[in-house]
Amino acid sequence: xxxKHHPVLGEQLQKTxxxxxxxLPYTAYEQQTVAAALMANGIKRLGSSRxxxxxxxxxxxxxxxxxxxxxxxxxxxxxxxxxxxxxGMKIYPNDEDPEVRGECCGD
Amino acid sequence: xxxxxxxxxxxxxxxxxxAAAFETASRGLQVTLVDESKSMGGQLVQQxxxxxxxxxxxxxxxxxxxxxxxxxxxxxxxxxYLLGHRVIGFYKDGSVGITDEKNVFPLRxxxxxxxxxxxxxxxxxxxxxxxxxMTIGAAQTLMNRNxxxxxxNAVIVGSSDFAMDVALQLSKVGVRxxxxxxxxxxxxxxGTEKVEQVxxxxxxxxxxxxxxxxxxxxxxxxxxxxxxxxxxTEKVDLVCVxxxxxxxxxxxxxxxxxxxxxxxxxGWVPQYNNDFQTDCENVFLAGNAAGISTQGALLVxxxxxxxxxxxxxxxxxxxxxxEGKQSLWKELESIETRSNLKVWQARNQHIEKFAHPVxxxxxxx
Numbered sequence: 001x002x003x004k005h006h007p008v009l010g011e012q013l014q015k016t017x018x019x020x021x022x023x024l025p026y027t028a029y030e031q032q033t034v035a036a037a038l039m040a041n042g043i044k045r046l047g048s049s050r051x052x053x054x055x056x057x058x059x060x061x062x063x064x065x066x067x068x069x070x071x072x073x074x075x076x077x078x079x080x081x082x083x084x085x086x087x088g089m090k091i092y093p094n095d096e097d098p099e100v101r102g103e104c105c106g107d
Numbered sequence: 108x109x110x111x112x113x114x115x116x117x118x119x120x121x122x123x124x125x126a127a128a129f130e131t132a133s134r135g136l137q138v139t140l141v142d143e144s145k146s147m148g149g150q151l152v153q154q155x156x157x158x159x160x161x162x163x164x165x166x167x168x169x170x171x172x173x174x175x176x177x178x179x180x181x182x183x184x185x186x187x188y189l190l191g192h193r194v195i196g197f198y199k200d201g202s203v204g205i206t207d208e209k210n211v212f213p214l215r216x217x218x219x220x221x222x223x224x225x226x227x228x229x230x231x232x233x234x235x236x237x238x239x240x241m242t243i244g245a246a247q248t249l250m251n252r253n254x255x256x257x258x259x260n261a262v263i264v265g266s267s268d269f270a271m272d273v274a275l276q277l278s279k280v281g282v283r284x285x286x287x288x289x290x291x292x293x294x295x296x297x298g299t300e301k302v303e304q305v306x307x308x309x310x311x312x313x314x315x316x317x318x319x320x321x322x323x324x325x326x327x328x329x330x331x332x333x334x335x336x337x338x339x340t341e342k343v344d345l346v347c348v349x350x351x352x353x354x355x356x357x358x359x360x361x362x363x364x365x366x367x368x369x370x371x372x373x374g375w376v377p378q379y380n381n382d383f384q385t386d387c388e389n390v391f392l393a394g395n396a397a398g399i400s401t402q403g404a405l406l407v408x409x410x411x412x413x414x415x416x417x418x419x420x421x422x423x424x425x426x427x428x429x430e431g432k433q434s435l436w437k438e439l440e441s442i443e444t445r446s447n448l449k450v451w452q453a454r455n456q457h458i459e460k461f462a463h464p465v466x467x468x469x470x471x472x
Binding site for chain 1: 145229238248255
């Protein structure tokens, strides 16, 4: 849920944008990170662990724990807590090992 | 590629880094400030509680107000801001590799102040990796920086002063706190007023208790709480773990600094002398990276590191250095003995051990 009226900081959320998770549209606000905007829309599972295939999501919000990886605009393994939302952004969960080879990755 | 040159490189634009930037830039040194975030102030930005124990020259204020103040006082100086940039390593010739997430470029600094801050520690229990389980700082960041309610029903594991602050803030945005779970026999928080406030709004503080297990499909939906012989289930979609903090050390490892262990300072801490200089001559440190402390102390350590860098680069007279150092150390003592005497004692012990490093050139994470 978005906090429209913050008890200390007031009404900060003004400009809405649309992001896509698994091709479905969701409303986000421009000063939010991808992970936060998805959580506001009830999406917490952002990927699964490689070995035991356990659900993974946001944990530290500071870019340290690397638990919130997702694929953003075609790039695998992006920390969603350190990436700000942009209009039309396409996000997919990271359920497999990331693509690190090929032309797109500079190989 | 030719390296960009600078007098002082400050890594981290939190309270310590900004305080160090003011001390150095205001004495005419050319300062470069790097931070991974696009905004300045580090973790101050989402602190909506009033900060206690600030240096005597400051009025009591909230974290986000302090962040704005520290940024504002740099406005008069020509500082090279590399926000949204990260230090990713060091070249053989000693220059620093910095990335804007697309390109990497070298930067050569005469002196470096590392103010990378701290990261929160996890508390493990079965299924603690489920989405919806997060650090207490993460819940605060979602609420105060992203304006997102992190859950509807929560438990908090740990009872520090910070946990009490965040519990009160979460309640105000409509999160129902089902309990604060503390494994010890007493509350960890020193601020009795805050604990009283938490109790008053009906949040149960459960001593001698722990999370036995979390459950949920794709995200946490319930936890078993154990208190003595009793075990019961709470339906929650948010579990905030308050496991304390430890200094962020990556850059010190890469630089080859040596470390010492001080439990009260957050675990492994780079060795440093009373000038906040590490065993690498050109590398200074400040803030939580030099041991976990209160906001006020972070500012003072940043100022100390800044002044000592000025002295090393001849940007300040000898008398002014001595005078400044003496009054800042007095301030640090006053803040830390007031807020947490053990931290002050550990810091002094740590500095005393500078001449005898415990670990040298060793990767220990």
